[in-house]
Amino acid sequence: MISKIYYHKYQLSEHTYLIGTTEKGLSFIGSRDQGIQEMEQFYYGVQLVDDEQMTNKYANQLKEYLEAKRQDFTMELDIPGTKFQESVWNELRKIPYGETRSYTEIAQAIGKPKSVRAVGSAVAKNPVLIVVPCHRVITKSHKLGNYRGGLTMKRDLLTLEGAID
Numbered sequence: 001m002i003s004k005i006y007y008h009k010y011q012l013s014e015h016t017y018l019i020g021t022t023e024k025g026l027s028f029i030g031s032r033d034q035g036i037q038e039m040e041q042f043y044y045g046v047q048l049v050d051d052e053q054m055t056n057k058y059a060n061q062l063k064e065y066l067e068a069k070r071q072d073f074t075m076e077l078d079i080p081g082t083k084f085q086e087s088v089w090n091e092l093r094k095i096p097y098g099e100t101r102s103y104t105e106i107a108q109a110i111g112k113p114k115s116v117r118a119v120g121s122a123v124a125k126n127p128v129l130i131v132v133p134c135h136r137v138i139t140k141s142h143k144l145g146n147y148r149g150g151l152t153m154k155r156d157l158l159t160l161e162g163a164i165d
Contacts, residue, residue: 002027002080004047006054007039013066019055020048025076026058029129031149042127062130068160071097073131081125084112088122095136098161102140124148130157 005027007020020028020039030038036048057075064070081089087110094109095101101109107119126134129149135157139145147154158164 002043002046002078004049005039005043006049006051007036008050008052008055008059010055010059010063012059012063017059017062019058019062021055021058022078025078026128026131027078028127029058029062029131031129032153039127042125065130066160071161075131077128077131079127079132081122084115084118085122085125088119089126089132092123092126092132092134092137095133098163100136100138100158100163102138102142103145104140106137120146136161136163 002022005020005022007018007028009016009018015032017032018028018030018034018036018039019026020043028039028042039048061070061073061075065073079089088106091106091109103116103119103123106123107113107116110119112118123134123137124146126132126148129135135147135149135154137145144151144154155164
């Protein structure tokens, strides 16, 4: 269980992003231009400490990604979830840069082909946008679907990766 998160807000590529970490690893990347309230929804009751030094290494990798200079992230994560959520999040991390998968394909990949709605719910509860690439999950009919950061952000990330035009 997480008791303290170090966070800082960064101006990266025209938008601000809130990044949160524990001593063990990255715990949160927020939607564009959102405040600390978004993180508080994920980590209710956790002590939050503004600490730029603790979050800098994560911000640097995110900056490189947003500038199209990085395709993979090399960082430890500390994102608590249920076993099911963790299986979904691990599968999301296997989706290559520039590719997409459907919720149905994720459900099949984790061995739970009838759990498409539950997969959607787990995707929505991902606290680490971009690094755990839930933006790469689309509907079976190739529509964007929902995204915590909004459809404009999802479209921009998929365009940056060359997954859509």
